Amino acid sequence: MPGLTNSIIWLVGTLLEGSVLVCALKTKSLRRYLFLNVYMALSFLVSVARFEVLIRWGYTSLEYAYFYFYSDALLTLGLYFALLNLYSLVFDEMKVERYLRLGAVVLLGGTAWFSYAVINQSSHRILSHFAFELSQNLYFVGLVLTYVLWGAILKLRETRTRLIQLVLALGIYFSAFAADYALRNLYPNLQPVFQYLTPTLAWILPAAWAYAFLCVSEETRLAPSSLAAVSR
Amino acid sequence: MSRRLIVLLLAMLVLVGAMSLKTVVVTHGDGSVIMANGSAPPPPVPWKNGGTPVQVLGNGSAPPPPVPWK
Numbered sequence: 001m002p003g004l005t006n007s008i009i010w011l012v013g014t015l016l017e018g019s020v021l022v023c024a025l026k027t028k029s030l031r032r033y034l035f036l037n038v039y040m041a042l043s044f045l046v047s048v049a050r051f052e053v054l055i056r057w058g059y060t061s062l063e064y065a066y067f068y069f070y071s072d073a074l075l076t077l078g079l080y081f082a083l084l085n086l087y088s089l090v091f092d093e094m095k096v097e098r099y100l101r102l103g104a105v106v107l108l109g110g111t112a113w114f115s116y117a118v119i120n121q122s123s124h125r126i127l128s129h130f131a132f133e134l135s136q137n138l139y140f141v142g143l144v145l146t147y148v149l150w151g152a153i154l155k156l157r158e159t160r161t162r163l164i165q166l167v168l169a170l171g172i173y174f175s176a177f178a179a180d181y182a183l184r185n186l187y188p189n190l191q192p193v194f195q196y197l198t199p200t201l202a203w204i205l206p207a208a209w210a211y212a213f214l215c216v217s218e219e220t221r222l223a224p225s226s227l228a229a230v231s232r
Numbered sequence: 233m234s235r236r237l238i239v240l241l242l243a244m245l246v247l248v249g250a251m252s253l254k255t256v257v258v259t260h261g262d263g264s265v266i267m268a269n270g271s272a273p274p275p276p277v278p279w280k281n282g283g284t285p286v287q288v289l290g291n292g293s294a295p296p297p298p299v300p301w302k
Contacts (some may be wrong), residue, residue: 001237009271010270010273014271017270033259046269046270047270050270051272054272059273059275065274065275075269089277092294099235099236102240106239106243106244109245111246111247114237141247141250143250181257200271202271232275
């Protein structure tokens with residue numbers, strides 16, 4: 001069973017996930033950012049369900065392990081679609097929805113095929129292992145796609161503050177987990193610190209998204225920081 | 233080159249980049265997993281025997297012993 005501190009961190013994370021939905025409802029942003037909100041609703045429900053399974057079966061049980069990894073695959077898939085939602089919003093004026101859809105399907109299909117190819121090497125092909133592998137691979141695909149979207153936002157000189165905030169939050173979230181993973185491997189003796197730090201990082205995304213929905217209006221625009229100098 | 237082919241090429245590039253990144257990270261890692269969905273405590277991975285998942289429905293409910301080969 002997780003200790004008191006870990007339980008509090010978990011509870012705060014779950015409440016933050018719920019607060020994103022509340023903020024989106026309050027500012028009438030539910031439909032515009034549909035997949036972001038679906039992902040947050042899924043995260044909230046999965047968190048509650050994980051707690052139920054943990055209480056019922058125990059931390060070291062296979063039931064908890066398999067439920068955790070299946071639900072994680074579902075959440076990573078949700079995060080992938082949330083990222084595509086952001087892509088469609090960034091490129092909405094360029095009318096490239098059909099190309100985005102094509103790219104998304106090809107990428108998802110390619111990731112699923114790669115995951116299957118990896119587990120196909122083992123003697124027992126079990127669906128749960130596929131779900132785990134797909135989740136891990138989609139995490140890295142999401143990481144790369146977020147950086148590509150960052151680049152696109154810079155290139156297109158995007159000024160919609162809320163959209164920029166949502167994408168930046170996602171980039172920081174992915175980067176924080178990657179940095180945490182690297183530091184855990186570099187300093188394995190700091191495990192007592194990381195057991196609290198790692199779950200706390202999960203607060204970043206819901207906290208930033210809730211802030212973006214609540215405090216940054218849809219109409220807010222960033223002022224251009226610099227104007228291009230024209231040579232005469 | 234048509235736009236569709238460019239999209240396919242970009243998707244493949246992202247896939248190759250992501251899988252290369254994953255390979256680099258996993259090769260230099262300690263075998264733990266990156267879990268970035270929620271604050272719930274991640275359980276130990278139930279399969280560690282060379283990529284083969286453990287049997288969920290085995291013979292009896294005795295706890296499985298640690299894998300003797302690694």
